[in-house]
Amino acid sequence: MKLDITENYPLSSITTFRCGGPADRLVTVGSREELLAAMELPRPMILGNGSNVLFSDRGYRGTIIKFGPALSRISVRGCVLRAGAGASFSYAAKKACAKGLSGMEFATGIPGSVGGAVYMNAGAYDGSTADCLAEVKSVPQLEEFGLSYRHSAFMDKGAVILEAAFRLKKAPQEEIDAKVADLTARRKAKQPLQYPSAGSFFKRPEGHFAGKLIEDAGLKGESVGGAQVSELHAGFIINRGGATSSDVLGLMKLVQDTVMDKFGVRLEPEVRIIEE
Template sequence: MTYQLTADTFAGLTLLANEPLAKYTHTKTGGPADWLVFPETVAQVQAIVTYVHDHQIPLTVLGNASNLIVKDGGIAGLVMILTKMKHIEVHDTIVTAQAGAAYIDTTIVARDHHLSGLEFAAGIPGSVGGAVFMNAGAYGGETKHVVKSATVLTPAGEIKTLSNQELDFGYRHSAVQDDNLVVLAADFQLTPGDFDQIKAEMDDLNARRAAKQPLELPSCGSVFKRPTGYFAGKLIHDAGLQGYTVGGAQVSTKHAGFIVNIGNGTATDYLAVIRHVQATVKAKFGVDLETEVRIIGRD
């Protein structure tokens, strides 16, 4: 389908045509975006969102593309990656981070200002926008515990500030998903703490993550949600699936909850592994594994 877009549709921004998204995803897989743009300001995001809304052009918003699988058919319409919007500032006990800021960088800024509360996110590889989008969490902490509010953009281009309650956080869920909103920034309400203690906890969590997770290989992070009463990784391990491989995608031999790209893997390989794992765990244990990873794009 032809959309009303050219390389210079938006002043000051270059649109890339048929850009392979494998260059930007953590799995190193994914087909091309029809068009790809990297806005640098809120005004640019607003102009983009308003334009695609008015011209009925599909819009996909990405951050660090960490907990994500883009299918090999790519993505129709316009893909907007927010990683150039990464400013972080601190006022008293509130850390404000733009949506494209790395969550890890945000935790470091908080630590350096002796602010506690974000330690759990020290190793989460996504962006702030992505963390709000899916209520990212680790080691007992969740984004909902520290977000005071988020600035969002509606599909019609209206900027709003939503409180923690209005964000309607749940397990890997927020109102951002339901209402097709674009996160622009988030305010984190933290508490004063001791630098050495904050750093020690972050270092400990990062060491535990490095010891248990296959950080040395491309992956989409934790693939499956935690089933009630179970742990996805243990179910997959107990099903004897570690090392199961399709093409270049493999159930990690280090942590069964991860699927890694062991070389030239494709999104199709990933999806085949996911389906096999789901079918096997269902057959052996009667448990339905629901994907946590966001799967998008054309087949």
């Protein structure tokens, strides 16, 4: 089997933070067989849309695996939407909404892949992947999804998600459209979408909101190199231009230490920090 391999691939070009050095190799797979073959290469790691990861400035000594078009198809039958892991989660959600199916409105602004959304149990406002996920094909096949806040059994077991099915409900089109419009407007008003980032950098600590703690600690606008705590939403670390991964990590530490000193709360990154 001949795999589609590119060597020395710049990770900054396939991550939404737009930083990180090169991966030894990037393999784009189009079938389960190709995935299994790629998993035999050194240090395989699956990358979805790169919207919740931070790679090192030195890059990644190993194999980054991405899903090609054949593993990114979306179909809708009755109230079930089925999508390959490489499909865009927001595009899949918009497709469901356009067919008068409710349940994925929350996902229309989440810039990840379907595989990444299942792996992270992505969620926003009042919805989450856990609420509508019906079926997952994975390697190895898991019977339990184990979904909790930004957590899944796929994470614990190192399983690769190949396909997911979401169970939705018929609803009046105007209701669906109004909900999507409302969520989109809230995102646009509150999130620094014009800058590269990985969304909310920290997980929500029990009983608090990360953004509020960071703002109350006086850290809005604080920066290290090209990385900055967003002025608009303190839960976001943004790349103001030319930020390195070390800048982002330096700022992360500054925020964690300051919030710990002031409020005794430990902020844990939601973003997956990947060792070289």
